[in-house]
Amino acid sequence: MLEIRGLHARVVGKEILKGVDLTVRAGEVHAIMGPNGSGKSTLAGVLAGRETFDVTAGTVTFDGKDLLPLSPEERAWAGVFLGFQYPVEIPGVTNATFLRAAINARRKQRGEAELDAVDFLKLVKQQMRLLQMDETFLHRSLNEGFSGGEKKRNEILQMALLSPRLAVLDETDSGLDIDALRVVAGGVNALRGPDRAIVLVTHYQRLLDYVKPDHVHVLSAGRIVRSGGPELAKELEAKGYGWLAGPAAKPAATKA
Amino acid sequence: MTVADRPAPPAAKAAAPAADAFLARARALTVDGPAWFAARRAEALARFAARGFPTLRDEDWKYTSLARLAATPWAPPDRAPPRAEVAARVQRSRLHLAGGLVLVFVDGRYAPDLSVVPPQLAGVLFGSLADALRNAPSHLEPHLARIAAGGDRPFADLSTAGFDDGVLLHATPGTCVPVPVEVLHVTTRPGTASFPRTLVVAESGSRVTVVEHHVALTDAPYVSMPVVEVAVAQHAAVEHVLWQEEADTAFHVATVAAHQARDSRFSSCVLTLGGALARTDVDVTLDGEGAEATLHGLNLVFGARHADQHTRLDHARPHGTSRQLYKSILDGTAVGVFNGKVIVRPGAQKTDAQQAQHNLLLSPGATADTKPELEIYADDVKCAHGATVGRLDDDKLFYLRSRGLPEAAARDLLLRAFARDVTDRIQIEAVRVRLDRWMTERMPALAGREDRT
Numbered sequence: 001m002l003e004i005r006g007l008h009a010r011v012v013g014k015e016i017l018k019g020v021d022l023t024v025r026a027g028e029v030h031a032i033m034g035p036n037g038s039g040k041s042t043l044a045g046v047l048a049g050r051e052t053f054d055v056t057a058g059t060v061t062f063d064g065k066d067l068l069p070l071s072p073e074e075r076a077w078a079g080v081f082l083g084f085q086y087p088v089e090i091p092g093v094t095n096a097t098f099l100r101a102a103i104n105a106r107r108k109q110r111g112e113a114e115l116d117a118v119d120f121l122k123l124v125k126q127q128m129r130l131l132q133m134d135e136t137f138l139h140r141s142l143n144e145g146f147s148g149g150e151k152k153r154n155e156i157l158q159m160a161l162l163s164p165r166l167a168v169l170d171e172t173d174s175g176l177d178i179d180a181l182r183v184v185a186g187g188v189n190a191l192r193g194p195d196r197a198i199v200l201v202t203h204y205q206r207l208l209d210y211v212k213p214d215h216v217h218v219l220s221a222g223r224i225v226r227s228g229g230p231e232l233a234k235e236l237e238a239k240g241y242g243w244l245a246g247p248a249a250k251p252a253a254t255k256a
Numbered sequence: 257m258t259v260a261d262r263p264a265p266p267a268a269k270a271a272a273p274a275a276d277a278f279l280a281r282a283r284a285l286t287v288d289g290p291a292w293f294a295a296r297r298a299e300a301l302a303r304f305a306a307r308g309f310p311t312l313r314d315e316d317w318k319y320t321s322l323a324r325l326a327a328t329p330w331a332p333p334d335r336a337p338p339r340a341e342v343a344a345r346v347q348r349s350r351l352h353l354a355g356g357l358v359l360v361f362v363d364g365r366y367a368p369d370l371s372v373v374p375p376q377l378a379g380v381l382f383g384s385l386a387d388a389l390r391n392a393p394s395h396l397e398p399h400l401a402r403i404a405a406g407g408d409r410p411f412a413d414l415s416t417a418g419f420d421d422g423v424l425l426h427a428t429p430g431t432c433v434p435v436p437v438e439v440l441h442v443t444t445r446p447g448t449a450s451f452p453r454t455l456v457v458a459e460s461g462s463r464v465t466v467v468e469h470h471v472a473l474t475d476a477p478y479v480s481m482p483v484v485e486v487a488v489a490q491h492a493a494v495e496h497v498l499w500q501e502e503a504d505t506a507f508h509v510a511t512v513a514a515h516q517a518r519d520s521r522f523s524s525c526v527l528t529l530g531g532a533l534a535r536t537d538v539d540v541t542l543d544g545e546g547a548e549a550t551l552h553g554l555n556l557v558f559g560a561r562h563a564d565q566h567t568r569l570d571h572a573r574p575h576g577t578s579r580q581l582y583k584s585i586l587d588g589t590a591v592g593v594f595n596g597k598v599i600v601r602p603g604a605q606k607t608d609a610q611q612a613q614h615n616l617l618l619s620p621g622a623t624a625d626t627k628p629e630l631e632i633y634a635d636d637v638k639c640a641h642g643a644t645v646g647r648l649d650d651d652k653l654f655y656l657r658s659r660g661l662p663e664a665a666a667r668d669l670l671l672r673a674f675a676r677d678v679t680d681r682i683q684i685e686a687v688r689v690r691l692d693r694w695m696t697e698r699m700p701a702l703a704g705r706e707d708r709t
Contacts, residue, residue, distance in 0.1 A: 072654060076657070098669070101656075102659040141673075
């Protein structure tokens with residue numbers, strides 16, 4: 001589904017990604033772990049089409065099509081979703097207005113009729129119950145004054161409503177207490193399916209107790225330096241990243 | 257009252273065909289009213305004749321050039337506006353509020369046949385100011401051409417010298433006017449100048465909302481110079497909306513002046529949507545303890561247009577509260593100017609004044625000049641002000657687009673969001689709906705960066 005080959009990217013002139021290779025197939029859950037500054041968020045941003053990130057080399061294909069020339073909205077229409085590490089606050093736009101606009105933009109793109117207010121509310125309220133979100137969230141400005149956990153739930157709500165084929169979740173577990181973590185993990189697990197894929201970008205192993213990954217990769221200094229199964233996450237939890245970050249760490253072949 | 261007795265600029269009366277035309281016209285007006293009014297009119301005429309139009313050397317007009325306005329000898333509107341067209345425009349423009357009073361002025365003159373008078377309207381006197389001046393003017397004397405005093409407001413002088421009709425709306429004590437009063441000013445003739453004039457007198461304990469909507473039947477340049485005076489007696493509440501939808505080539509120079517007595521409330525909303533040059537002065541005097549003023553405005557300016565909002569809030573008595581929120585969205589090579597003066601007089605203790613002005617620039621060519629001006633002569637007061645000039649936030653745009661909103665739709669949403677805390681303050685739903693529709697029809701042009709001229 002997703003093929004990343006030799007990806008190099010710069011952020012404000014500084015090279016952050018230095019040759020990332022990754023293959024994600026339908027039905028899989030991948031975890032990308034790594035220390036701060038290793039390039040995890042840059043990778044997530046590049047996949048979603050953040051224009052301030054400058055891809056200097058490499059390819060990214062999604063379902064066999066070149067993803068890189070697409071605008072952020074075209075990627076969303078193709079089925080790519082980025083869960084933000086820091087969801088943006090937008091005063092003056094209610095959550096309901098935003099969610100409905102997002103759903104309808106997607107439906108319009110597929111030639112489907114737009115959802116009217118009644119159908120939209122039915123759909124969104126049902127999802128909110130699953131995520132244990134209060135309905136008052138609908139009428140508040142998007143993410144404005146939301147706690148960290150509320151913002152992350154709201155990301156998962158958007159993901160559930162848009163039901164993407166590829167979800168890239170950037171540090172979705174940060175800032176969550178244990179209850180919120182369970183709810184968020186439940187949302188992610190609900191999205192799992194044979195024709196979808198999930199990439200979890202995370203610093204800690206804790207989310208992986210609730211969302212079992214098929215593959216774990218370690219990103220360090222802009223490259224994937226090791227790949228393995230879920231046991232790799234446990235090893236990182238026990239030993240930290242230090243043992244991988246040295247010059248001895250060789251880029252490992254990704255499990256394809 | 258004179259607020260800042262600054263010396264008149266040196267006789268800067270270069271060739272000003274407009275001034276000459278206005279003076280000739282004012283001198284030709286026959287005054288059909290009481291002596292006090294004739295005297296005020298003569299004073300205003302003399303002051304304007306001596307001073308002429310302000311220039312860029314005048315501090316209050318530093319960023320707004322009147323050169324183009326001053327260069328044309330604007331004619332008085334003729335007396336035969338195109339009837340059917342005006343009637344159609346009135347139908348299209350009015351809010352159609354059930355049971356509401358609608359007063360229509362065409363080229364500055366009252367048009368009773370186009371106005372709508374509901375059968376039950378106890379406690380409200382209304383109609384043509386010219387008629388009122390002929391008939392029972394004593395109750396006008398404390399207010400007319402007093403609240404909007406000339407002196408440092410040359411356009412108030414020009415209006416006082418030159419208006420030949422206007423709106424009078426008078427709420428008697430304790431009257432609550434349940435439906436907003438709509439005043440529709442229609443300009444029909446290019447090349448003309450009109451002086452729409454409004455006097456709202458809200459007696460003690462009364463409550464009234466007035467929406468003044470300025471529209472045009474022409475796309476060619478003209479000048480409209482409205483002056484609105486509002487007298488808010490004790491415990492009275494007046495909400496005023498100046499909804500300016502002039503032609504994009506027009507000159508609109510407006511003054512809204514309010515005088516507030518004890519425990520009164522006044523709210524002003526200025527929506528600047530049209531005009532090649534739009535200048536609005538909102539002058540409020542809180543002349544009674546515990547008065548409360550809420551001023552807000554939204555300027556949507558694109559192409560090569562120029563919108564200038566000045567406010568002057570005079571806290572003359574203790575325990576006054578004022579809130580100001582003005583926002584501008586500027587595109588193309590548009591210019592937005594804001595100057596907000598807050599004066600706290602000696603003894604006006606416990607004044608609580610807040611002012612905020614925010615600008616959103618959509619293009620590299622647009623500019624915003626914003627300036628708070630505080631003159632505080634009391635020590636136990638709270639005065640806060642803040643101003644920002646910014647562009648659309650890339651992080652917000654990216655967030656919305658990453659959820660599948662096309663770029664234009666994402667921009668549109670952010671523009672509306674920027675305007676929302678002003679538009680949410682408009683109490684009349686029908687105006688909010690109209691404004692929203694206007695934005696829907698015009699915003700795509702903004703969002704697509706197609707500058708309109």
